[in-house]
Amino acid sequence: MIPAAFDYLAPTSIEEALAALSSDADEVKVLAGGQSLIPVLRLRLAAPTLVVDLGRLPDLAGVRDDGGAILIGAMTTHDELTREPLVSEHATLLAKVAQTVADPQVRHRGTFGGALVHADPAGDFPAAALALDAEMTIVGPSGPRTVPAAEFFTDLFTTAVSEDEILTAVRVPKHTGWGSHYEKFHRSAQMWSIVGVAATVRLDGGTVVEVKVGLTNMASTAIRAAAVEQQLVGQPAAPEVIASAAERAADGTSPPTDVNGDADYRQHLAKVLTRRALITACGC
Amino acid sequence: MGLAWGMTRISVSVDGIAYVDEVEPRMLLVHYLRDRLGKTGTVVGCDTSNCGSCTVHLDGRSVKSCAVLAVQADGHEVITIEGIAKDGELHPMQRAFHESHALQCGYCTPGMIMQSIDLLAANPDPTEADVREGLEGNLCRCTGYHNIVKAVLTAAADAKAAR
Ligand SMILES: Cc1cc2nc3c(=O)[nH]c(=O)nc-3n(C[C@H](O)[C@H](O)[C@H](O)COP(=O)(O)OP(=O)(O)OC[C@H]3O[C@@H](n4cnc5c(N)ncnc54)[C@H](O)[C@@H]3O)c2cc1C
Ligand code: FES
Ligand code: FES
Numbered sequence: 275m276i277p278a279a280f281d282y283l284a285p286t287s288i289e290e291a292l293a294a295l296s297s298d299a300d301e302v303k304v305l306a307g308g309q310s311l312i313p314v315l316r317l318r319l320a321a322p323t324l325v326v327d328l329g330r331l332p333d334l335a336g337v338r339d340d341g342g343a344i345l346i347g348a349m350t351t352h353d354e355l356t357r358e359p360l361v362s363e364h365a366t367l368l369a370k371v372a373q374t375v376a377d378p379q380v381r382h383r384g385t386f387g388g389a390l391v392h393a394d395p396a397g398d399f400p401a402a403a404l405a406l407d408a409e410m411t412i413v414g415p416s417g418p419r420t421v422p423a424a425e426f427f428t429d430l431f432t433t434a435v436s437e438d439e440i441l442t443a444v445r446v447p448k449h450t451g452w453g454s455h456y457e458k459f460h461r462s463a464q465m466w467s468i469v470g471v472a473a474t475v476r477l478d479g480g481t482v483v484e485v486k487v488g489l490t491n492m493a494s495t496a497i498r499a500a501a502v503e504q505q506l507v508g509q510p511a512a513p514e515v516i517a518s519a520a521e522r523a524a525d526g527t528s529p530p531t532d533v534n535g536d537a538d539y540r541q542h543l544a545k546v547l548t549r550r551a552l553i554t555a556c557g558c
Numbered sequence: 559m560g561l562a563w564g565m566t567r568i569s570v571s572v573d574g575i576a577y578v579d580e581v582e583p584r585m586l587l588v589h590y591l592r593d594r595l596g597k598t599g600t601v602v603g604c605d606t607s608n609c610g611s612c613t614v615h616l617d618g619r620s621v622k623s624c625a626v627l628a629v630q631a632d633g634h635e636v637i638t639i640e641g642i643a644k645d646g647e648l649h650p651m652q653r654a655f656h657e658s659h660a661l662q663c664g665y666c667t668p669g670m671i672m673q674s675i676d677l678l679a680a681n682p683d684p685t686e687a688d689v690r691e692g693l694e695g696n697l698c699r700c701t702g703y704h705n706i707v708k709a710v711l712t713a714a715a716d717a718k719a720a721r
Contacts, residue, residue, distance in 0.1 A: 275605055281564050282583030282629055305627075312625045313607045315584070325583065329630055353619075377695025378676065379610060382619045383626065463694035464608065 277315035284327040295438045296415055299324035306388035309380045346444045348387025365446045367454035367474045371402040377464045387441045393433045396466040400427050400496035401488030405472045408446045414439035427495035452476045457551035459543055467491050468534045469543040473551035482506050492527040492544055501525040511556040520549035568632040573641025581628045588612045590628035599639040599668050610696030613669035614638045620676035639668035651675050654713035662700035670696050674710045
């Protein structure tokens with residue numbers, strides 16, 4: 275289908291973009307890579323009167339070293355995340371997640387920031403952002419603010435970014451040398467996660483010193499598997515120890531029931547996939 | 559807001575020719591190519607940006623032209639299936655598809671070929687698994703994947719032999 279008509283602006287400065295978002299148009303939408311928004315417009319599930327394209331803003335794409343963290347511009351594409359050495363070295367989990375998202379064409383256009391703000395509960399990046407304790411920089415009419423990942427995803431398709439704001443960058447603390455793995459369960463190529471588990475661990479001589487696990491599609495937003503993390507810290511990185519901790523992966527979850535599976539099936543999957551993700555991340 | 563939705567002027571290079579056009583912002587790149595420029599070699603196979611039949615190259619990388627607005631292509635370079643043959647000679651990937659009988663009804667073929675060219679540009683020496691993964695965004699309703707994968711591997715081997 276063809277989208278409903280809208281006006282279009284492609285600002286070349288953040289100030290201009292923010293002014294457009296605060297204009298008196300009935301409904302304004304930000305356009306990043308368009309890989310979620312354009313299909314939504316085509317299906318006429320949304321009909322904004324003004325679309326503000328971030329594609330011509332300078333400085334919103336790319337990854338740079340920021341001391342103890344890497345700073346990822348919101349317009350950095352999924353494909354860039356898979357190829358950027360700073361990401362594979364300091365946030366390996368993110369590179370691994372990006373590799374599983376959609377297909378090459380979509381990864382060439384889709385952006386990290388767009389995927390986070392879209393906040394599809396089946397989207398793969400929010401779980402990784404949680405597991406890596408990322409911090410989002412959001413700018414709005416009253417200036418910039420930062421929001422930790424743990425407070426960013428508020429509900430289905432809803433985040434801390436309000437309609438007159440733009441997500442500009444994501445700060446990911448360096449997880450250099452951490453083991454990591456994303457275990458994504460889906461029916462066929464290119465499909466969204468039925469359940470996904472993003473795990474990252476820091477080992478010292480075979481002992482789990484730190485461990486963080488993010489779950490995709492196990493609630494209305496991505497969530498951390500806190501019970502698993504607590505049980506595993508300080509333990510030896512061994513398959514039976516991991517298997518026992520992974521049994522807690524469904525604690526406190528409220529997954530959806532849909533055509534791909536019932537809630538209790540997803541809770542079963544969460545345990546199995548958490549075990550696999552952690553065993554791979556630990557290399558044991 | 560009034561009824562007169564703004565038209566936007568775009569300058570875009572398509573298959574090596576520069577065009578300047580007024581388009582509605584809602585116009586998809588695929589519709590611009592087909593309906594405005596008459597480049598009907600690029601086809602539309604779905605409403606959800608899943609099938610990949612509309613794949614073209616935007617600044618040298620594959621994209622689904624149904625998931626790009628024509629206005630987003632302003633100032634950029636597009637190559638379609640109609641722009642890859644040179645001087646009446648098929649592109650090596652087109653020839654490989656022809657020789658491996660990698661099409662049945664042919665509907666997915668333009669997108670398959672454009673994605674396969676991108677795949678080899680990113681990975682000139684792919685395994686069969688790499689090829690299958692690299693084509694995951696392209697669906698063939700005739701399910702002729704076997705010969706499609708064979709064609710891409712043949713094109714890769716030919717290119718390697720020529721190097
Ligand atoms: C066939 C297909 C398969 C897919 N499979 C997967 C998958 O397996 N896993 C997965 O995670 N995703 C998948 N996706 C979605 C893909 O990852 C999208 O790229 C992503 O969800 C949205 O990013 P975008 O840059 O394209 O954003 P857009 O589509 O441009 O925008 C998405 C939303 O976010 C808002 N927005 C975007 N950027 C900003 C910003 N910087 N500040 C404020 N608001 C902003 C927009 O207003 C819009 O509401 C798939 C998409 C397709 C078409
Ligand atoms: S028509 Fe573009 S992906 Fe199907
Ligand atoms: S050959 Fe018919 S869709 Fe692929």
